[in-house]
Amino acid sequence: MKTLKINRDTIQNLLSDLLKRSPNSYKEYEDAVADIIKNVQNEGDKAVFEYAYKFDQAQINKNNIKVSDMEIKEAYNQIDSTLLEVIQKAKKNIREFHEKQRQYSWFDSKPDGSILGQKVTPIKTAGVYVPGGKAVYPSSVLMNVMPAKVAGVKKIVMTTPCNKEGKINPNTLVAAKEAGVDEIYKTGGAQAIAALAYGTESIPKVDKIVGPGNIYVALAKKAVYGNVGIDSIAGPSEILVLADETANPRYVAADLLSQAEHDELASAILVTTSEILAEQVKKEIGIFLKQLSRKTILEKSIENYGYILIAENLDEAIQVTNEIASEHLEIVTKDPFQVMTKIENAGAIFLGEYSSEPLGDYFAGPNHVLPTNGTAKFFSPLSVDDFIKKSSIISFSKESLEPIHEDIIKFAEAEQLTAHANSIKVRFEK
Amino acid sequence: MKTLKINRDTIQNLLSDLLKRSPNSYKEYEDAVADIIKNVQNEGDKAVFEYAYKFDQAQINKNNIKVSDMEIKEAYNQIDSTLLEVIQKAKKNIREFHEKQRQYSWFDSKPDGSILGQKVTPIKTAGVYVPGGKAVYPSSVLMNVMPAKVAGVKKIVMTTPCNKEGKINPNTLVAAKEAGVDEIYKTGGAQAIAALAYGTESIPKVDKIVGPGNIYVALAKKAVYGNVGIDSIAGPSEILVLADETANPRYVAADLLSQAEHDELASAILVTTSEILAEQVKKEIGIFLKQLSRKTILEKSIENYGYILIAENLDEAIQVTNEIASEHLEIVTKDPFQVMTKIENAGAIFLGEYSSEPLGDYFAGPNHVLPTNGTAKFFSPLSVDDFIKKSSIISFSKESLEPIHEDIIKFAEAEQLTAHANSIKVRFEK
Structure with missing residues (x-):
């Protein structure tokens, strides 16, 4: 973890380091992705089945590609019942928060007979991509599906790769069923995005595709953008903690690590006015690193994309925070709400020492699909807005x-x- | 203009014909666009100046790339004073409509000490692309800039190509000044998009790029998407008139032609339950074609992308209208508001025989930057929403x-x- 005093060069270097992690920096994969998309467009199911075998050694065909009611039932038998309860509670909070995002049609009429307005209509069909592999995130299923559900999307289709045995993790399936997914298909990668964008014999074409994925998925989403809508181009996870001398260094250290554990490209940054806090946080990180299970990932991401930035004063700290435009921002200062008023760019803002970032990942209700890699300057968290569209009304x-x-x-x-x-x-x- | 009875095959063929006009169907230009972007990223101003000379024979350098106050003043001297008044009236209506789109930060607190909400912040800097060449559309300048202005964007930068003599059309400059553009740069094409996305010595990097352009501009916007925000991927213009036997065939014909005149790829479609109306409209189109000045374009676009679709009944007509998801939709039926309730996909909906589409292009107030080519299924008209972003609040x-x-x-x-x-x-x- 590098400790640096803030100046123009420090920040420019840091920003360009972080930007290297953007999907747009991986143009060398674009041709491979374009090939996959073209094959799925031309060959439909056949290409999807072949890629499933090639990439996941899964034998998928038109009879088993769609998850059956029986498989869902089986998943409910397998899931830990306490976890199911937690999923249901989280879902309730997510629904409650997203219901407040509803937008309504409106009109304005004048006595001369003119009427102007906007008609709000939900998108008809949405596709949700859910990554497979070792990392299984039922929370991510809830976060991607619930805004579509609240918006009134008629059909929600999910795709996720299965393992060699054709199985999907039961926690994923249960979360999908709880959230109200209508159809689930066993396919992953760029081929799943292509299938959702253009349709195949088995997989229906949708109007908009959301959900995280690896670099192939991210670039495939960008490639089909315009033929369908997409949520955003997602990069690796990030946290920035903006703290003064009043912050608890143990909490700050724990929260920095909570995002750093996602993957080796994840970034954790402390911006502080207190050199003493900086030292204490560093020490606490050292202690936690010895205890935490994802030590290898943590060490790498902290080494590559972990920074402690020392600011002259709070204004400078806020300015740098706005420039970095982090996915997650924790404000742990004497008066966090005052500082919040000056924040221009951040995906989610957590205020005060009990607003730990994982609270937002799982439970509070706001969406955990957030703009990464500086895109909070122009993108918003995933929301009901993503699943509606407007038509102007002129009479x-x-x-x-x-x-x-x-x-x-x-x-x-x-x-x-x-x-x-x-x-x-x-x-x-x- | 082809007259067809509606059935599955008719509509599928029509949709795939229309889709050929999408920027995503011109992948052969992608490499050229990628080269231009890379050169601007690496060489900055130098590349921008070279492309200006190569494509527009314009001698641009760091001293003359930015439009000066003197040039603006000169434009005001040159503009027709009646047109200036019309621009000012239109601007007032556009502002008034877009002010109703404002969104506000909100929070929800519970007595246990928890606060959740969303903070709305304007995007800090926006880039507006304005095409050059023979077509000069000051209305388009107003429509792209005003939503940014109403949203509270701090800096609005415009780029547009100049002619060989380094001049920009005075109507464009006056519209920009009236709308409140802060800086105007003489550069066009993919190189302008690259300059706005990454910045050069002369042109500042922006957070989001909006505005129409040719295929190079459209593909460049898609390429930089993710590094900056963009409004949408725009295709050629379209109108669909949904009419029954009560419609005035002369008005319908005139309105179909009003969009067809944009360019040879523009599409004009009549969907009607009345074969008599269909015949009458065809006759009126024939009469207008002899009178109108843009005859060559009109004939080509009507021939290539003009359709009259005969529906069995109003329900079938509405269903097809939703499938086509036209940029502009006119409803000219006995009870247009009833029909409107069933419309799911359209950029702008014009109701009744006096709501002629050009009213929306210029004057009523709603934006004329609208989703094209079926993208009304997931995109919305350009609006204040495009120039704000949200941050979740969790305390x-x-x-x-x-x-x-x-x-x-x-x-x-x-x-x-x-x-x-x-x-x-x-x-x-x-």
């Missing part, structure tokens, strides 16, 4: 069009769009 | 964390994320 009467019709004709003619002008003219021709 | 007290802390630990441990569990544990250790 004018003759009475309301008449007084402005010459202005419209003038504007259209200035742009040399004479057929536009003609549309207005014909309505007032004698 | 828990010890009292509110305590009753759920074991659930969080359980969930984290089930996902084998032991450092996540540790973060919660340390807060309750004895």
Whole structure:
């Protein structure tokens, strides 16, 4: 973990180091991804089955690609009943928070007969990608599916790779069923994204694809963007703790490590005005590293993307925090709400010493799918907004069009769009 | 203009014909675009200047790339004063409509000390691309800039190519100034998008890029997506008129042509339950074609992407309308508001015989940057939403964390994320 005083060069170097982890920095995989997509477009199921065998040694065919009711039932028999209860409680909190994000159609009418507005409609079908492999995250299933459910999406299709035996982890299946997924297909990687984007004999085409994945999945999502909607281009996880001398170094250290354990590209940054705190946090990290099970990953991510940045004062600390635009931001200062008012860029903001980041990952209710890698400057957390779209509503009467019709004709003619002008003219021709 | 009875095959063929016009169907330009982007990333201004000379024969350097106050003043001297007034009126309507799209930060607190919410922050800097060449669309400048302005974007940077003499059309410059653009740079094409995405010595990096452009611009926007935000992948313009026997065939014909005149790839579709109306509209189109100035474009787009679809009944007509998901939809039926309730996918919906599409292009207030090519199934009109982003707010007290802390630990441990569990544990250790 590097300790650095903040200055222009430090921050520029740090930002460009972090940016190397972005999916856009892995252009060398683009051709392989484009090939997979093209094959699925051309060959449909056949390509999907072949890739399942090639990448996961799974024997998938049109009879077993869709998860059956029996498999779901089996998953319920296998899941730890306490975990099931926890999943149900978390789901309730997630639903409650996302229900507050609902947006409504509105209109504005004037007595001249004109009506303007926006109609809000849910997206009809959504595809949720869930990674397979060793890491099994039922929390991620809830977080990706619940906003779609609350938005009113009619059909939610999930894809996830199965293992060699054709099995999917029961916790994933139960979380999907609890969240209200309609159909689950055993397929992963770029081929799953292509199948959801274009449809195959077995897998239905959807309107929008969400969910995290490896570099192949991220680049495949980008490639199909425009043919379908996507949530965002996700990079590795990040935490930034903005702390002053009032922070508890043990809590800060634990929270930095909570994100660092995700993978070797994860980043954990402490920005502090207190050199004493910096020292204490470093010591606590050393202690935790000896105790925690994911030691190898932790050591690597802390070494590569762990930073302690010493700020001259709180203003400088806040400025750097805004520049980094971290996925998760914890504010552990004397008056965290005051500091929050100055935060411009962050995926999720955790205030005060009991608002530990994992609270947000699992339970509080806000979404844990958050903008990474500086994209909080322009992206938002996954939300109900991602599963609705709007249509403008325009209704004018003759009475309301008449007084402005010459202005419209003038504007259209200035742009040399004479057929536009003609549309207005014909309505007032004698 | 092909007249077809609606059936599965008709619609599938039509949809795949229309989809050929999508920027995603022009992958052969991707390498050229990638080269331009890489050169701008590596060489900065130098590459931008070279491309300006290569593509536009314009001699741009660091002294003249930025539009000066003098050039703006000159543009005001050159613009038709009636057009300036119309621009100002249109701007007022656009502002008024977009102000109703404002979203607000909110929170929800419980007496146990927990606070959850969403903080809404404007994007800090936005880049607006404005095409050059013969087509000059000041309306497009207003439509792209005003939502950013209303959202509270601090810095709005515009780029547009100049002509050989280094000039930009005065109407474009005046519209930019009226809308509140902060800086204008003379550069176009993929190189302008790259400059906005990564910054050069002269052109500042922005957080999000919006605005229409040719295929190079569209593919460049897609390529930089993820490093910056973009509005959408825009394709050629479209109109669909959904009409029954009550519609005025002359108005319908005029409105179909108003979009068809944009370019040869533009699409104009009439979906109707009335074969009589279909015939009448065809006749009126023939008459207008003889009168209108953009005849060559009109004839080609009507021939290639003009359709009259005959529906058995209104339900079938509505279903097809939803499948096509047109950029502009006019509903000219006996009871247009009733039909509107059944519309799921459309960029903008115009109701009744006086709501002619060009009214929305120029004047009513809603944005004319709309999802094209079926993307209304998942994209929305350009709006204030595009220039804000949200951060989740999570603040828990010890009292509110305590009753759920074991659930969080359980969930984290089930996902084998032991450092996540540790973060919660340390807060309750004895």
